[in-house]
Structures are given as structure tokens and as C-alpha cells.
Amino acid sequence: MLELLPAPDVAHLLESSPPQSRSELWELIDDQSEGDVLQELSDEIQSQFLRTMDAEEVAAAAAGMDVDDVADMLQQLSEPVLQEVLDSMTLQDRTRVEQILNYADDTAGGLMNTDAITVRPPHTMDVVLRYLRRHSEIPEMTDNLIVVNRADEFIGLLPLSTLLVSDPHATVREMMVTDVEAIPAAMHDSEVASLFERHDLVSAPVIDQHGKLLGRITIDDVVDVIREDADHSLMSMAGLDEDEDTFAPVMATTPRRAIWLGINLLTAFLASGVINMFQDTLEKVVALAVLMPIVASMGGVAGTQTLTVIVRGLALGQIGHSNRNWLIVREVTVGLINGILWSLVVAVAASLWFQDPLIGLIIAAAMVINLLMAALAGTIIPLTLKRFKIDPALAGSVVLTTVTDVTGFLSFLGLATIFYA
Amino acid sequence: MLELLPAPDVAHLLESSPPQSRSELWELIDDQSEGDVLQELSDEIQSQFLRTMDAEEVAAAAAGMDVDDVADMLQQLSEPVLQEVLDSMTLQDRTRVEQILNYADDTAGGLMNTDAITVRPPHTMDVVLRYLRRHSEIPEMTDNLIVVNRADEFIGLLPLSTLLVSDPHATVREMMVTDVEAIPAAMHDSEVASLFERHDLVSAPVIDQHGKLLGRITIDDVVDVIREDADHSLMSMAGLDEDEDTFAPVMATTPRRAIWLGINLLTAFLASGVINMFQDTLEKVVALAVLMPIVASMGGVAGTQTLTVIVRGLALGQIGHSNRNWLIVREVTVGLINGILWSLVVAVAASLWFQDPLIGLIIAAAMVINLLMAALAGTIIPLTLKRFKIDPALAGSVVLTTVTDVTGFLSFLGLATIFYA
Structure with missing residues (x-):
């Protein structure tokens, strides 16, 4: 029955279970789904399970996860285990994760993903459409392609909705939106959340201090920040932590x-x-x-x-x-x-x-x-x-x-x- | 200076102002922007300004707003003013708004918008792309086209990302996703919020009890529900309302x-x-x-x-x-x-x-x-x-x-x- 449930529902079930049934349920989850379920769990409960896994298992679970979620997860491991997990990853994955690990958990850099699709100003819509078709899939929550120059510096956004209604011969330069500001990687996550809330964003580009594109933040991760920030006041006023596991032993x-x-x-x-x-x-x-x-x-x-x-x-x-x-x-x-x-x-x-x-x-x-x-x-x-x-x-x-x-x-x-x- | 600020920032400024500066600021906003700003305000503050406007002004402000926000706003008016505003709207707008007004504010029906783009199963990707290109713009937060049959009943979703990477000759029927459930219009808004949170949705279709497509809900409105629900516990425990205006007189x-x-x-x-x-x-x-x-x-x-x-x-x-x-x-x-x-x-x-x-x-x-x-x-x-x-x-x-x-x-x-x- 557990196998038929989507990972987020399994995670909710785990979060709603007292310790003993929680461990029993976790045992029932097959190895392939562990990563999907892990990334949906709150930090405190995630680290409970991480403590029972060895480096190899963690690396296997990380394989199917978003890079920002992997980084979040790894931050809960001890330094030697963290190194072991990093060592067992492919070079590409490792580089991406390490880039995010450079930023604190509660900054834009710690929230971002490195799966942005970039395009360059001189290309036409037609070229962009053909370029996209070469992808087997487009990352979830992609509402904009990010326009960068040769130096990989952020210039603007090309919304998919613009791409779809534009003349195929128009260039990215003509159609891109430039009155948007990218998010600096050091911005605090609650500031990121209020930007997303006020401007109804689905995703936003993240840049370093030189304007170079680092990745993008998506609304699903921001929703978690909003939920945590709002819970924070409630729980703190009773001297509790917002991560407090309802079913902590x-x-x-x-x-x-x-x-x-x-x-x-x-x-x-x-x-x-x-x-x-x-x-x-x-x-x-x-x-x-x-x-x-x-x-x-x-x-x-x-x-x-x-x-x-x-x-x-x-x-x-x-x-x-x-x-x-x-x-x-x-x-x-x-x-x-x-x-x-x-x-x-x-x-x-x-x-x-x-x-x-x-x-x-x-x-x-x-x-x-x-x-x-x-x-x-x-x-x-x-x-x-x-x-x-x-x-x-x-x-x-x-x-x-x-x-x-x-x-x-x-x-x-x-x-x-x-x-x- | 106020004219240069985007509407959400103006709304934040209004919400952060004591009563007197709030009225002065409101006077400075030109008539065209009033609607944009109004829809970003919290209910309590929105209704303060609504009380100072006549039916004609409300109708003018409503012209540029999303249908669900118009419905929310109208629910705060007295019955005679509400009727007057509805009478002064175009027949199409009026029908849309009345459809949403049928549902309580805190249900999926009250949250939805009627701006979904629908496609039918037999069409090819190429036809869909050409159909989209006939639109001058695609509604914001459109990550999926909604697939319906002749009776306008919900069948499935065609993600824009699938559309972009698929063979132009493939049909909607081949490419659509059918293992998604539409949201019944009567579902409570906090349940809608937890569906969006768990499944990382950007938008979701809303259906009536016969499976007929009514509209769609987008994440920006869901984020507001999440914020309100989370604030609710904090404020209620001190005997306050989550809509409480920080700067209420x-x-x-x-x-x-x-x-x-x-x-x-x-x-x-x-x-x-x-x-x-x-x-x-x-x-x-x-x-x-x-x-x-x-x-x-x-x-x-x-x-x-x-x-x-x-x-x-x-x-x-x-x-x-x-x-x-x-x-x-x-x-x-x-x-x-x-x-x-x-x-x-x-x-x-x-x-x-x-x-x-x-x-x-x-x-x-x-x-x-x-x-x-x-x-x-x-x-x-x-x-x-x-x-x-x-x-x-x-x-x-x-x-x-x-x-x-x-x-x-x-x-x-x-x-x-x-x-x-």
C-alpha cells in the first residue's frame, strides 16, 4: 500500500506517526524511494533517519533528489560522513552540491537549485524552441528561461509564456524581460520569501556578488520557508522550536x-x-x-x-x-x-x-x-x-x-x- | 515616487502605515493603479478603502483585477453596493465573478480563477502551439494546459514543459498526464493548501461535482492561505484575529x-x-x-x-x-x-x-x-x-x-x- 502512495504523502504519514510506527514504516519503504521521501521530511525527522544510514545509503538516496535538498540533508551529517558521501558522488553532482554548501542554509544561496535553463540574447525564438526540444524534460517549476551573456552574467528573463506566443523569428533580446532583479545569493531566506509573496513569483534567478548566475529558487522551497517563518513565532512564544517534531519521543x-x-x-x-x-x-x-x-x-x-x-x-x-x-x-x-x-x-x-x-x-x-x-x-x-x-x-x-x-x-x-x- | 513602485510594494507600504499616512498615501495613488493595489491588500485594510469608494469607482478598480480577487473584494461590500457594482460590469466579467461568488471565500471555488487555457485530446502539439500563438498573452502562472472533453469535463493536464519538448506530431491524448486529480470546488482552502504544499503544485484545475472544469487555482493565492492559516494559530492564542491590521486605529x-x-x-x-x-x-x-x-x-x-x-x-x-x-x-x-x-x-x-x-x-x-x-x-x-x-x-x-x-x-x-x- 505504501508503494502506491506518492512520496509527499508517505512523508506526511511518517511525520504523523509516533516513534515506533515511524521506524516500522521507514523499514517498509524500498531503497529507491528513500531519497524522494527524505527530501519531503522536516529537518528534525530527516536527521533521525539519517543517523541510521551509512554514507553509501545516504549517497544512494541523494541520487534522485534536488541539489538544494541534498545540500540541506548533508548539512545535518557529521563532517566525516559528509566527506564520505561527497566522495561517493559523481564529480558533476559533487561540484553542484559543494557550490550550495558554500552558502548558509537560511540564505538564497542555500535555497537555490542549479537546474536553470539559460539562453543567450542573439538567438531567435525558433532556435530556443529547438534547443528546448533537445531536452528530454524541462526541470519542474520552469516558468522562465534565464538570459545570460557570454560571461554567464544575468541579463534578464524569457518567460515560457512569451516564448510560446512570440513570432518564431523574434530574438531573445527583443522579447526578454529586463526589469526584473536577480536575487543575491547572500539574501536572507525570509527576505526571499517576501519577494516571492509580493511579486507572485514561481521562480527567480540567483546571482553572486559579481552578477554571475548561480542558479534559481523555486516557489516550492519558498513555501517551506513561509511555513517555517510563520510557525516560528507561534512555537517560540511557548519556548519551542519551529522544527519541533509533534511526535518526538x-x-x-x-x-x-x-x-x-x-x-x-x-x-x-x-x-x-x-x-x-x-x-x-x-x-x-x-x-x-x-x-x-x-x-x-x-x-x-x-x-x-x-x-x-x-x-x-x-x-x-x-x-x-x-x-x-x-x-x-x-x-x-x-x-x-x-x-x-x-x-x-x-x-x-x-x-x-x-x-x-x-x-x-x-x-x-x-x-x-x-x-x-x-x-x-x-x-x-x-x-x-x-x-x-x-x-x-x-x-x-x-x-x-x-x-x-x-x-x-x-x-x-x-x-x-x-x-x- | 509612488508611481514608480510596483503595486505589491505600494500595498506593503500602505499596510505598514498608521491610519493618517495611510489615507494620505491612498489619495496619492492614481485611479488606474487602485485596482492593482487593492487586490494586494489584506481583507481588513481593503475594506477600509472600499468604504470610501462608490460603486462606480469599485467597478473601475475591479476592471484590471483577477476574477477571484474581484470576488473576494465584492464579498466585503453591502448587498446593494454589490449589486450596483455587478450591474456596471460587462456581461462576461459579471458571469465569471458570479460563478465564484457562489462558493464560500474559504473553499477551492472561492480561490479559483477562470483564466485556464483548455485543449482537447485529439489535437497535435503543433496545433496546440499554433493555438497558443494566437493568444496575445498567456495567463500568469500557467504551467499546464488543461485537457477537457467536449462536455468540458476534466480529463488531464498537458504541462507546458511537455509541450515544449514533445514531437510536434504527437497528440494531446498521447502526451497528457492523467494521474492527477482535479480539486472539487467545495474543498476547504486549507486542504487545498496542503495539496499544493505536498505535491509542489504551481496551479491545479477545479471541477464541480459532475467533473466539469470550473477554473484553476494558482500558487500565489495558495501562499496567502498558508500565511493566513499559520498566522491564525499565533494570533488566536492571544485572542486576536489573523486579519488584525497591525496599524488599526x-x-x-x-x-x-x-x-x-x-x-x-x-x-x-x-x-x-x-x-x-x-x-x-x-x-x-x-x-x-x-x-x-x-x-x-x-x-x-x-x-x-x-x-x-x-x-x-x-x-x-x-x-x-x-x-x-x-x-x-x-x-x-x-x-x-x-x-x-x-x-x-x-x-x-x-x-x-x-x-x-x-x-x-x-x-x-x-x-x-x-x-x-x-x-x-x-x-x-x-x-x-x-x-x-x-x-x-x-x-x-x-x-x-x-x-x-x-x-x-x-x-x-x-x-x-x-x-x-
């Missing part, structure tokens, strides 16, 4: 989660330290202990909302110098309005509950303070982290809840100490 | 955030109610008030990690009947191990801090209980919500923190009451 998952819990424990002790300063007040008015989590919790939720909006805005490249101040003012205003609104509700509820208008006033004031702080922290923390090139989604959520917890307890218990002392 | 943002804060306030009062049951114990041992937020906070973080993994797994279609129990067991095991690990640390820290080994034991036990509950709640809540077709990302995070707060306070203060009474 206990022993792989536990340490990663443990670290995040440990960091949170530290910040929780910090908040407890703040409460500890107010032991005398708490002993006098035990209602304060009952109500204090409300102030901290509202601040945490308001701050997380702000943080999420800013983290997404940063990921989409929407936030810069010109608009950050507007955002801070907007968030503080929203925090103030919602602070006043809900603190009125809380004030009435708390006053009635404990038959004490003073406690209502105190919790209302503390909540307004904490919601204002949440708005400030929710904007300024990610913007500052981003400036220092620290991941705002990952570090932001720890720092933020620390700030809102501390502010919440400090303002509520501090005000109470002043008024009840 | 205060008056638009405040009410949406307020609702989420109000729901959180209710659940926070629930947790306070639990603490209130233990007033006597708190009065006796004030250290309990100092430490109790730690138990609740650790449960909240552990639960959010589990919830995030499950929400993403559900969004990727990885979780079903066969593997849900494995996941629950895995999460509970991870919770148990991390619970024991960190409760040991907490036990020592709390015992030393308050010079009281009993309080260390109590907090350790409460933390293990709460981390186990967090693991259970973090898996079972989203799986149950999903079964009842409630958004697991949106509802999950409220329900989860309520569970971990209540369990945290109840177990910690409950155990303390037993041991200190």
Missing part, C-alpha cells in the same frame, strides 16, 4: 521543555520575592492574597496581545523607525482605555465581595498601572530585542510576563500597604 | 482586545474564588500567599507548551484517532518528569527560604499535580474543541489557563490546609 522533548520551565521558575521566584516584601500587609488584609493574581493575570494577557501584534508585524517587515512611535502610543492608549474599563468592573466586584470600597479602589488603580506597563513592555521589549538581534518571539514572552507579574504584585500590594498601613 | 482595536480581557477577568475571578476558600489557612501561613503564584505559573507555562504543540499538529493535519492516545501519554510522561525535576528544585528553595521543610513538600506535591493536569488539559482541551468544531487555538488558551490556575491554587492551598490545620 519523551526523552527528546523533556529536556527542551525543562529549560523553558526552569527559566519561568526563576522569574516566578522573582515575582514571589516581590510578594514577600509585603508579608505584613498580607497578614493584615488576607483579601489581598485572594485578589492579587487578578492584577497579574490581566497584565499578562494584555501584554501578550500587544507582544503578539508586534512580533507578527516585525515578522512581516511592517515595523520600522517611522511607525514604531505611533505603535507605542496606540498600544498605551488601548491599554489605558481597557485598563479604565475593566478596573471599574473589578472595583465594583471587589468592593461588593469584600464589603470594602478601599480594596476596590486599590485593585482598580493597580490594574490601570499594570495594563499601561503591559502595553509599554509589549511594544518596547520586542522592538529592543529585535534591535539587538535577539529573537523577539522567544525572549519576549519570558521578559514580558516577568514585567507584568512584578508590576502587578508591586503596584497592588504597594498601594495596599500605603492605604492600610 | 485605537477605536477599532480596543473593543476586540476588551472582550478577551473580559473573558480573562471572569476566569481570574474563578481562580480568586478558589483562593478565597482558603482564607483561614492563608492567615495562618502567609508564606503560602508568597509561593502560590509559582505553582499556577508553572502549570500555565507547561500547559501552553503542550497546547501549542497540539494546535500546530492539528493545523498541519498530523493528529487523528490513531495517534491521539500516544500523544496524551507522551505529554503526561513529559509533565511527570518535568514536574518531579522542578518540584525538587522548588522544594529545596522554598524550604530554605521559609526555614520550613513542610512548605517545601507541599509546593513540590502541588507542582507535580499541576504539571500533570497541565499536560492532560493541554492535549484533551484542543482535541475536544476540535471535535466540536470550536477553534482550539482561540478557546484553548482561555480554558487551559483557567484549569491550571484553579488546579494550582486548589492543590497547593488544599494540601497546606490539610497539613497546617
